[in-house]
Amino acid sequence: MKFRVERDVLADAVTWTARTLPSRPSVPVLAGVLLEANTDGTLVLSTFDYEVSARSSIAAEVDEPGSALVSGRLLAEISRALPNKPVEVSVDGSKVVVVCGASRFTLLTMPVEDYPSLPELPDTTGSISGDAFAQAISQVTIAAGRDETLPLLTGVRVEIEGDKVTLLATDRYRLAMREVSWTPASPSVNRVALIRARTLSDVAKNLSNAGTIDVALVENGDIVGFEAGGRRTTSLLVDGEYPPVRRLFPEQTTTHTVTSTGELVEAAKRVALVAERNTPIRLSFSEGQVVLEAGQGDDAQASEVLESTLVGEDISTAFNPQYLLDGLGALDTPFVRLSFTHASKPAVMTGQDSIDGADHAEEFRYLLMPIRFAS
Amino acid sequence: MSRGPRDAAANRDWGGDDSSAPILHVDMDAFFAAVELIDRPELRGRPVIVGGQHRGVVLSATYEARASGVHSAMPMAQARALCPQAVVIAPEHGRYREVSQAVMRILGEVTPVIEPLSIDEAFLDVSGARRRIGPPRLIAEQIRERIRSELEVVASVGIASTKFVAKLASSHAKPDGLLLIPHEASVSFLHSLPVGALWGVGERTQANLARLAIHTVADLAHTPPATLNRLLGNSAGQRLYDLAWGRDPRPVQPVRQEKSIGHEQTFATNLSGRAEMAAVLLDQAHRCAARLRAGDLVTAGVSIKVRFADFTTLTRSRGLEAPTDVAHELYQAARSLLAGVDIPPGGVRLLGVRCDALSDSATTVVQARLDDPGEERREAERAMDAVRARYGVNALTAGSLLSVPATANRSGDLN
Numbered sequence: 001m002k003f004r005v006e007r008d009v010l011a012d013a014v015t016w017t018a019r020t021l022p023s024r025p026s027v028p029v030l031a032g033v034l035l036e037a038n039t040d041g042t043l044v045l046s047t048f049d050y051e052v053s054a055r056s057s058i059a060a061e062v063d064e065p066g067s068a069l070v071s072g073r074l075l076a077e078i079s080r081a082l083p084n085k086p087v088e089v090s091v092d093g094s095k096v097v098v099v100c101g102a103s104r105f106t107l108l109t110m111p112v113e114d115y116p117s118l119p120e121l122p123d124t125t126g127s128i129s130g131d132a133f134a135q136a137i138s139q140v141t142i143a144a145g146r147d148e149t150l151p152l153l154t155g156v157r158v159e160i161e162g163d164k165v166t167l168l169a170t171d172r173y174r175l176a177m178r179e180v181s182w183t184p185a186s187p188s189v190n191r192v193a194l195i196r197a198r199t200l201s202d203v204a205k206n207l208s209n210a211g212t213i214d215v216a217l218v219e220n221g222d223i224v225g226f227e228a229g230g231r232r233t234t235s236l237l238v239d240g241e242y243p244p245v246r247r248l249f250p251e252q253t254t255t256h257t258v259t260s261t262g263e264l265v266e267a268a269k270r271v272a273l274v275a276e277r278n279t280p281i282r283l284s285f286s287e288g289q290v291v292l293e294a295g296q297g298d299d300a301q302a303s304e305v306l307e308s309t310l311v312g313e314d315i316s317t318a319f320n321p322q323y324l325l326d327g328l329g330a331l332d333t334p335f336v337r338l339s340f341t342h343a344s345k346p347a348v349m350t351g352q353d354s355i356d357g358a359d360h361a362e363e364f365r366y367l368l369m370p371i372r373f374a375s
Numbered sequence: 376m377s378r379g380p381r382d383a384a385a386n387r388d389w390g391g392d393d394s395s396a397p398i399l400h401v402d403m404d405a406f407f408a409a410v411e412l413i414d415r416p417e418l419r420g421r422p423v424i425v426g427g428q429h430r431g432v433v434l435s436a437t438y439e440a441r442a443s444g445v446h447s448a449m450p451m452a453q454a455r456a457l458c459p460q461a462v463v464i465a466p467e468h469g470r471y472r473e474v475s476q477a478v479m480r481i482l483g484e485v486t487p488v489i490e491p492l493s494i495d496e497a498f499l500d501v502s503g504a505r506r507r508i509g510p511p512r513l514i515a516e517q518i519r520e521r522i523r524s525e526l527e528v529v530a531s532v533g534i535a536s537t538k539f540v541a542k543l544a545s546s547h548a549k550p551d552g553l554l555l556i557p558h559e560a561s562v563s564f565l566h567s568l569p570v571g572a573l574w575g576v577g578e579r580t581q582a583n584l585a586r587l588a589i590h591t592v593a594d595l596a597h598t599p600p601a602t603l604n605r606l607l608g609n610s611a612g613q614r615l616y617d618l619a620w621g622r623d624p625r626p627v628q629p630v631r632q633e634k635s636i637g638h639e640q641t642f643a644t645n646l647s648g649r650a651e652m653a654a655v656l657l658d659q660a661h662r663c664a665a666r667l668r669a670g671d672l673v674t675a676g677v678s679i680k681v682r683f684a685d686f687t688t689l690t691r692s693r694g695l696e697a698p699t700d701v702a703h704e705l706y707q708a709a710r711s712l713l714a715g716v717d718i719p720p721g722g723v724r725l726l727g728v729r730c731d732a733l734s735d736s737a738t739t740v741v742q743a744r745l746d747d748p749g750e751e752r753r754e755a756e757r758a759m760d761a762v763r764a765r766y767g768v769n770a771l772t773a774g775s776l777l778s779v780p781a782t783a784n785r786s787g788d789l790n
Contacts, residue, residue, distance in 0.1 A: 170745065172744045172745055172746060173742055173743075173744060173745065174745070175745060243746070245745075248745050248746070278740065278742070279740060280740055318740070320742050323742075344743070346745055367745065369742070369743045369744060369745045369747070370743060371740050371741065371742050371743065372740070372741055372743050373736070373737065373738070373739065373740055373741070374673040374698050374699070374700070374734075374736040374737075374739040374740070374741050
């Protein structure tokens with residue numbers, strides 16, 4: 001194997017492909033990145049840890065086709081540190097030699113035949129705009145669980161119905177739901193899958209700038225694949241039956257309030273400074289205003305009054321400040337609508353474009369459970 | 376019942392000046408046994424032991440039984456061997472609590488400055504009651520008389536200038552006695568006692584002290600503090616030295632916040648089935664939760680205690696996601712802790728559930744869950760509390776606790 005490639009191209013490809021490699025793999029070969037130089041002038045880099053696979057394909061001047069397995073971490077570090085000149089990579093016996101300008105590295109190789117074969121990427125189910133997908137992912141993953149003892153909740157429920165994709169995530173304290181349209185390969189496609197939130201966040205971060213992302217999900221399959229700009233990644237789905245969370249959204253609400261998103265974020269951040277761990281920020285909505293308060297008794301206290309419109313009865317409730325700010329931060333509209341049924345029941349957060357707008361955007365909904373007293 | 380070393384000679388007249396001795400230690404005599412005798416007067420004068428029927432330990436014994444060498448915490452088998460003629464009665468904790476509450480009510484009428492130490496003893500500071508009722512000794516006599524005539528049980532009372540000496544005095548006054556240690560007699564009283572009478576001096580410390588030929592409180596009081604510190608550590612050495620000279624600055628603290636609430640049980644035969652163990656944990660979780668609710672408390676941490684056949688004892692603990700007073704949530708935590716314990720073939724002889732990190736439910740905030748099952752469970756369990764309060768503890772229980780051995784569904788889960 002012998003090929004030449006631009007340093008930036010190599011560094012980007014190796015960095016992305018090796019990004020999920022474990023530092024202490026169960027089997028040494030799993031720390032490797034597989035390099036395959038093909039006669040058609042492509043270099044394919046692959047990694048796989050039996051859960052996540054990554055494969056990127058870049059153009060290279062291939063002198064001798066062939067393959068080699070080297071430490072992904074080391075190759076990534078080396079390629080990022082090389083001078084900005086063409087890089088020549090070749091196999092010399094049991095070593096891989098990397099030459100760039102006056103720099104020369106030799107890397108140990110691992111046996112290619114011991115490397116597991118990557119899962120096949122299923123047929124494309126549909127494609128979606130990278131920007132739209134990235135935004136939708138960032139809006140729902142805020143609500144995904146981080147507790148690895150509840151693996152089900154570390155996933156994002158993805159429901160595909162024709163040209164509509166719905167993403168749902170919850171950590172049991174809040175629930176985020178986002179609907180986004182896409183281009184299905186077949187107009188009647190129906191899929192349901194539970195994808196790790198961190199897999200999706202990684203897709204949003206690393207694949208969304210390529211324009212369009214192809215998504216591959218087989219019915220009742222156990223992996224999901226994403227492909228964009230010569231890079232593809234697969235990931236095992238989270239196993240298990242996701243709870244029927246959609247029904248947690250109230251069918252009707254009796255009171256709603258509309259407040260400037262930016263002002264509420266700023267005020268909530270200020271007031272939350274005195275809210276100690278696990279203590280709430282209290283919101284009291286009445287005609288024309290909302291009062292934000294935190295702290296009680298002998299502790300530090302803060303309050304702030306904001307303009308807000310109210311439709312329905314006055315309502316006071318209390319939220320975890322971070323959960324409130326997470327939801328507000330996910331909105332991309334100038335105004336936020338909070339809809340209530342009861343102070344002790346979850347509130348629905350949606351966005352809207354004007355303070356008196358009767359219509360509010362429903363593609364993104366965030367359900368937030370209040371904090372209550374234990375008694 | 377107190378098993379601290381006593382010296383019969385110390386139960387004598389130490390003087391009648393109670394002007395500087397406002398601290399009372401009221402300690403019920405053979406309390407559980409005495410309560411049983413209220414309902415079974417025909418057993419009066421006979422040796423009676425309250426405790427587990429088979430493998431448990433002695434919880435309480437009448438003085439007739441103690442005369443045969445029976446004492447609390449003694450394995451029941453040993454107690455039966457020492458006193459085969461004794462009547463053994465299974466404990467009825469609800470009844471003891473009732474009588475205890477009645478005792479505490481009587482004490483509460485004397486002064487609000489009352490610090491219950493356990494179900495059957497309390498400290499009182501009667502400084503503020505002198506004017507209204509009289510000197511401490513008179514107050515102590517009245518308390519003893521009211522408890523005897525109204526409740527048909529017996530309390531011994533120690534009167535002294537400090538909590539420590541008052542407690543020692545009550546233990547020397549027993550049974551059915553009263554001992555006043557005037558302030559100026561405190562040191563002579565203390566110095567007449569064996570060193571094991573000091574708080575915190577158990578067998579190990581006694582053995583350590585014996586190597587320095589310290590056998591009595593007087594010996595200890597005349598040992599340089601530096602020597603004690605070297606032997607026992609700085610804080611323990613200094614504390615014992617102070618106690619030996621009657622220095623005990625701790626005031627009677629009216630409200631003693633409970634630090635933990637727990638229930639444990641030793642089994643007649645070792646349990647080896649997970650489902651049976653789960654049933655026990657569920658029962659104990661319900662008992663703990665009822666006590667939490669009765670005290671308007673919530674807990675944020677659960678631990679279990681498991682003792683194997685070979686007496687190896689493990690505790691495992693975990694924090695709860697949110698503070699709670701719901702048995703179901705305590706049970707879930709306890710069961711997952713038990714799931715992490717490898718049970719040896721001999722099974723377990725003791726299981727216990729304990730709740731700590733307690734806080735007042737009125738001021739504790741909880742991030743509720745969207746699928747919060749707690750609210751309904753709490754309502755259901757509060758309803759159970761109400762039924763039990765009215766019709767007794769056995770009136771109502773969780774369905775899965777009805778049959779013995781417990782029924783369990785396929786996963787060994789109980790609800």
